[in-house]
Amino acid sequence: MRVSKKVISIVLILSLVVCSLFAAGTKEATPAAATGVTTLKWALWDIASTTYYEPLIKAYEAANPNVKIEMLDLGSADFMTMLQTQLSGGDSSIDVVTIKDIPGYNNLIKKNLLLNLNDKIKSEGVDTSLYGGTTDQISVDGNLYGIPFRSDFWIVYYNKALFDKAGVAYPTNDMTFAEYDDLARKMTSGKGADKVYGAHYHTWRSAVQLFGILDGKNTIVDGSYAFLKPYYEMVLAEQKDGIVQDYATLKTSSTHYSGVFYNNSVAMMNMGSWFIATLINQIDQGKADSKEWGLVKYPHAEGVPAGSTLGTITSLGVSNASKQKDAAFDFVKFVTGPTGAEIIAKTGTIPAIKTDEVIKIIASKPGFPTDAASSEALQVAKTYLEMPLHEKAAEIEVVLNQVHDEIMTNNIGIDAGLAKMSEQVQKILSK
Numbered sequence: 001m002r003v004s005k006k007v008i009s010i011v012l013i014l015s016l017v018v019c020s021l022f023a024a025g026t027k028e029a030t031p032a033a034a035t036g037v038t039t040l041k042w043a044l045w046d047i048a049s050t051t052y053y054e055p056l057i058k059a060y061e062a063a064n065p066n067v068k069i070e071m072l073d074l075g076s077a078d079f080m081t082m083l084q085t086q087l088s089g090g091d092s093s094i095d096v097v098t099i100k101d102i103p104g105y106n107n108l109i110k111k112n113l114l115l116n117l118n119d120k121i122k123s124e125g126v127d128t129s130l131y132g133g134t135t136d137q138i139s140v141d142g143n144l145y146g147i148p149f150r151s152d153f154w155i156v157y158y159n160k161a162l163f164d165k166a167g168v169a170y171p172t173n174d175m176t177f178a179e180y181d182d183l184a185r186k187m188t189s190g191k192g193a194d195k196v197y198g199a200h201y202h203t204w205r206s207a208v209q210l211f212g213i214l215d216g217k218n219t220i221v222d223g224s225y226a227f228l229k230p231y232y233e234m235v236l237a238e239q240k241d242g243i244v245q246d247y248a249t250l251k252t253s254s255t256h257y258s259g260v261f262y263n264n265s266v267a268m269m270n271m272g273s274w275f276i277a278t279l280i281n282q283i284d285q286g287k288a289d290s291k292e293w294g295l296v297k298y299p300h301a302e303g304v305p306a307g308s309t310l311g312t313i314t315s316l317g318v319s320n321a322s323k324q325k326d327a328a329f330d331f332v333k334f335v336t337g338p339t340g341a342e343i344i345a346k347t348g349t350i351p352a353i354k355t356d357e358v359i360k361i362i363a364s365k366p367g368f369p370t371d372a373a374s375s376e377a378l379q380v381a382k383t384y385l386e387m388p389l390h391e392k393a394a395e396i397e398v399v400l401n402q403v404h405d406e407i408m409t410n411n412i413g414i415d416a417g418l419a420k421m422s423e424q425v426q427k428i429l430s431k
Contacts, residue, residue, distance in 0.1 A: 038327050039068045042096040043083055045076040051347040059343055060334050067327060069096075080104030087113040092321040095328040099146045099315040102385065103393050105138065108317075110391070114145040115318040120329045121147075130338070130353045132383040134313050140389065146315030147336040148352035150344065153311035154210075155377050156180075156299070157261060157275065158268045160292040162187065162196055171268060173297045173376050174306040177211065180268075180299035181234055187267035188243050198243045200266040201235060202257040203250050205404035206310065206386050207270060208235050213384050214308045215301050220400065221390040223426040225418045232407055232414045239408075247408040262288035270298065272312075273378075277348045280367035294369045295377040307381030313352060354380055392428050399424045 047053060057069045072094065074082040079100050084107055086094060097114065099105045108114045121128065121144065128135040131148050138146060156171060163170050168186050175183070184198030201207040211231040213219060218227045238244045245260070258275070260266050262282060276295075282288040298309045316336055318328045334340055338358075341351035345361040362368065363375040387393050399421060407417040 036066055037068055038066060038324060039070060040095040040324060040328055040331055041070045041072050041093050042098070042331075043072045043074055043086075043094045044098040045074055045079045045100070047071055047073045052344045052349055055343050055347065056335055056340060059339070060331060063334075064330075067331070069331065080107070084108060084111070084113065087111075087319055087321060090321055092319075092323055094319045095322040095324050096331055097146075097317045097319050099317055102138070102387050102389050105146060105315070106140075106389055106391055106393070109140055109145050113320055115320050115322075115325055115329075116143045117145060117147065117318070117329070117332075118143055120333075124329070124333055126333060126337070130355075132311075132352075132354070132380050134311070134352070134383055134385065137385050138313070138315065138389050146317040147332060148313040148315045149336040149340060150314035150349065151311050151352040151354075151383065152272045152274045152350055153309045153380055153383055154270055154272055154298050155309070156268055156270050156296045157279070158294050158296065159261070159264060159266070159290050160294050161290070162264060162267045164292075166267075170294060170373070171296045173373055175296070175299045176302055177231075177234060177299050181238065184238060184243050184268060185241070195242075195265070197245055197260075197266045198268065199238065200257065200260055200269040201244055201247075202271065203247060203408075205401050208232065208408070209400065209404060210310045210384070210386060211299075213310070214298070215304050216308075216382070216384070219388050220386075221388055221393060221396050221425075223422060223429045225421045225425075228418055229414055232418075236408070236410075236414070251405070251409075258282070261293075262290055264289050273350045276350075276362075276368070280348075280365070283367060294371055295374040297377050297379075305381045307379055309380055309383055310386050311380075311383040312386055350378075354378060392431075395428045396425050399428070 044053065053071060061067060061069060083097065084104070087108070088111060097108070099108070126147070128144070134148050134151070135144055138144065158171050160170065166187055166189065168183070171180070171183055180199070187196065187198040189196050208231055209220060209228055212228045235244070239246060257269060257271060258278065261269050261279070279288065279293065283291050297307050300306060300308050316332045318325055318332060322328050336352065338353055338355055341353035341355065341358050342361060344351040345358045348362070348365055350362065351358060359375055359378045362378060368374070387397060390396065403412070403417050403421040403424070406412040407414060412420065
């Protein structure tokens, strides 16, 4: 069959176009390959409002000029869902993964989307003891898929001016729950608008329930909750005696914990370390009356080391689909290590590693209390996760929140409430 000259011409033209396109693509890829630059893509959220991303990247790139870090902002609200969707689709362009919460972390592991870091940790000599026990709590069958780089933990804030006015000694960094309760009672005074409450518990279940896990004997996902009884008894007795504000009133009025501390209404408040920067900022702007304040470690049960506390963590991992796993892990090691921790601390943010140098950096920030006890309060002995790694954590939390409301509003007795909590969680666990 004869082929017309017109057809041959069309084929030649198409061939030239294809070759040109291929050459153009090759030309774009060549400079990076020729210069030996490795580009890593870091999946995260809220680039514009997060202060520590840029200094971490600049420091790493300065020490590793052959590496370029690109940020991929997946948004805050649905970050873990967006991340899982992209990784599940086989997106090999994401190298470094930020892990925002424990349920999402569990899902990524179940879908085999995260690299098992055990071999890397061993060969690179990463010291997991620096993370206050949190790496043990996020290990699955002895395997670790993420390393913490951010951590907030619970401490006690207190109003120095109120203690001075009452002539009562400040709280210490080694208080049992009995001593904490006694101090709260001593610091309660006045009536009406002049009322000062000795302590304050926000309406989160964690403000009460998680007292019970500080001895390391129980977790909040075990399905048996009788161990919480002494703590509910203490808090409800304080509520009945007017030592703390009424839970139902706080709930219905949507009272924020910050307000009661700002206006000198409470002498002590157990709250997360995230409130440090907020409090300093509000005082600087003249929006808080409580300018004289301090920090001490969380109260603890008899026989439990001072500095045992609750916390939340943000971790970094490596995507299983990444084609640059070694380079990605090197960046993870830097960010989650002591150098990365110091960089994070300089932005006023609490890192996962709290070395003496990190604490010194945080304590030297303008507005931080100048007393030694407040700096010492940042030294953590053991951190227990507010919600430990469990595949049914989200379902369990719904029950814990619901029954906590019922107990704190006296709609159910403590014993009956804890029995209900145990029964409902056990049903979830047995599914």
